[in-house]
Amino acid sequence: MTRLDNSGLAGGAATRSEATIGKRIGMLLVPDTGLDAEIWEWCPQTVTPIITRLQVPDNCAEEFAAVDEVIGSSDVVEPATRSLFGNRMLGGTNPDIVVLNCTSASFVRGLEGEASIRTSMLRAGAPRALTTSGAVVGALTALNARKVAVGTPYDAETNQALAKFLLEAGFEVGSIPTTEIQHLDHASDNQIRAIAAAAYDKHASAMFISCAALRTRHLIQELNARYQVPVITSLQATMWAALAQVNERVAASDHVLHSLQWPGSAPLLPV
Structure with a gap:
C-alpha cells in the first residue's frame, strides 16, 4: 500500500492552568472554520492547542480547488507557522507540532502536494508537521x-x-x-x-x-x-494524529481511535 512520503520530517490529571507548560499543538485554521471549542474538547488537560487563522489573500481565484491550492501554498502556510514561534524580538508559544487543519487544501494536489505543505511548515520552524489529509x-x-x-x-x-x-x-x-x-x-x-x-x-x-x-x-x-x-x-483524525505525535491520546476513551497508536506502516512523522 502506498503511503505518504515522509522525507525530511522530524519528528495524574492536570488543570488547564498547568497545561500551559505541558504539550502544545499549533493549529492552523482557515478563517471560516469556527471549531475552536471542539479542538479543545479533543485535547486532554495536559495539552494546550494554540490556534491561529491562516491569512488568505482576498484576490485568490473564485474556483474552490484554486482556493484550496492557495490555502496550502507556502505563501500562506509559512507566515502562519512562523507566527507561533519566537524571534530575536519576542518569544513565541513554540508548539511541539504544527497542524494544517484543512482537509481539502491538503489533498487537492495529491500526495506530493500534501508533503509540500508539511515541508513548508518545517521550513518555517515547526519541529513536526501534520496535515488533516495525512492524519486521515x-x-x-x-x-x-x-x-x-x-x-x-x-x-x-x-x-x-x-x-x-x-x-x-x-x-x-x-x-x-x-x-x-x-x-x-x-x-x-x-x-x-x-x-x-x-x-x-x-x-x-x-x-x-x-x-x-x-x-x-x-x-x-x-x-x-x-x-x-x-x-x-x-477533525477526529487530526486531533488523534497530532496528539499521538506528542505521546498523548484524545480525550474520548469511547472513540475508536483512542487506544490506537500511530501505525508503523505510515510513518509520516518520525520522532
Missing part, C-alpha cells in the same frame, strides 16, 4: 481499512480530487456522493447525518466524513452504531 491516511491505516465509504459536503470536482488522493494512498474508494453544504460552519446535525447516509456502503470497512469545518464529535458514536463500521471524521 494514518487513521485509516491504523484501522486496517481497505475499502472506504466517503462522505463530504464538497462539490463533484473536489470529491474527484479526494478520491484520487485516497486511491493514491492505497485505499479502495467508490464513487463519492455530492451532498453540498453552503455554510460549513453552520452545518446542522441532520445535514451531517445525511452525508453519512449518502456515503454508506455495506462493503466498506470504514467510513470517512471529510471536512475539518464540520462539528462531528458528538455524532461519531451514533454513526458508528448506525452503520456498524468505524466512522472517522477530519
